[in-house]
Amino acid sequence: MHTVGEILRQWRQRRGLSQLDLAIAADVSARHVSLVETGKSKPSPDMILRLADQLHVPLRERNRLLLAGGFAPRYAERSLDHNALSAVHDAVRRVLRAVRLGLDPRGFGRLVVNLADVRAVFRSRISRQLATAPDPELTALYEELLAPEPEDTPGQRIETDVVIPMILRVGGRELRLFSTITTFGTPMDITIDEIAIESYYPADAESAAYFTT
Template structure:
């Protein structure tokens, strides 16, 4: 089991910071950071959280740092349907409903879909039922030939976007299960040749062929700004928008 100093050193190195960089950001001495990392000084819970905040450590891993330092976890992890998360859950559902008639969905840190709006339903109707058994994983749904992959015209472009996002996510916060999904679905040798040149220097749209029509969609990601619960810290709302008038007409007809 790693000590809190070892864990903090790993996070500091992962962020590409020197001990002096971290010390300046956290308003402590570089010597103190060094003593904590080497185990010669026992940090307080507040110091652990101060350093973790500057290192942008996810809440789940802040709990691990606190436990390694001998303190109780600070952040709870409740299911999204817990009464304590009612206000947050209501806010998420409002965002989903407000985005209709365009698709939007909520997924967790491993890309398992938690909630969707009604605009997603017609697309789910096009995929194999076994892919819709909980937990429904957005990566598998998007890249499996029985899922959306057969509808995606520019599959190689979409896979490259997924690959970049997952690599960035794993670099920020390693996760064995997400790494396994990445190796299964996004390894370079799994690259697909079906790519269509996108005439855009702003975003790479996902191009879907549905009912003889091509829909061009781009997406945005929304997260909670100051979460204090692990579940809320790890969810994201992905909202899809039409990239051209023809695609917009498909949803508003």
């Protein structure tokens, strides 16, 4: 079992920060960070959470840090089946179904002109997320939906230097959509902390007109 200092060092290195970088961000001395990482100083729970906050450690892993330091977990984890999370559960279920249909060429994906580009964006985003916060369930979803395929070679034409839109062909018309990602602000529950919902909106006037008629 890793010590709290070892786990903090792993997160610091994962974020590409030096001990001095972390010390400045957390308003502590670099020597103190060094002592914590080497186990020569036992950090308080507040210090653990202060360092974890600067390292953008997910709530689940913050609990792991606290346990490694000999303290009780600070964050609850309620099941999506919990009454308090029923609305979230329904939203997530709809979104996951939409993701599978949207990326599968046999489903909604057959309408996406630039499906290879869209899959490439998802692949890059989730790869970065897995690199910073490994998760077996997300890895399984990645392998199910986003494993590279021969037909996934991205197109040469870039529609915009700001975002890559999702282009749909419906009834002979091309519709362009851009996406936004919504997360829950300052969550105190692990389940809520791990949820992000992506929504699509019309990217131009013609596409907006189509969806409002």
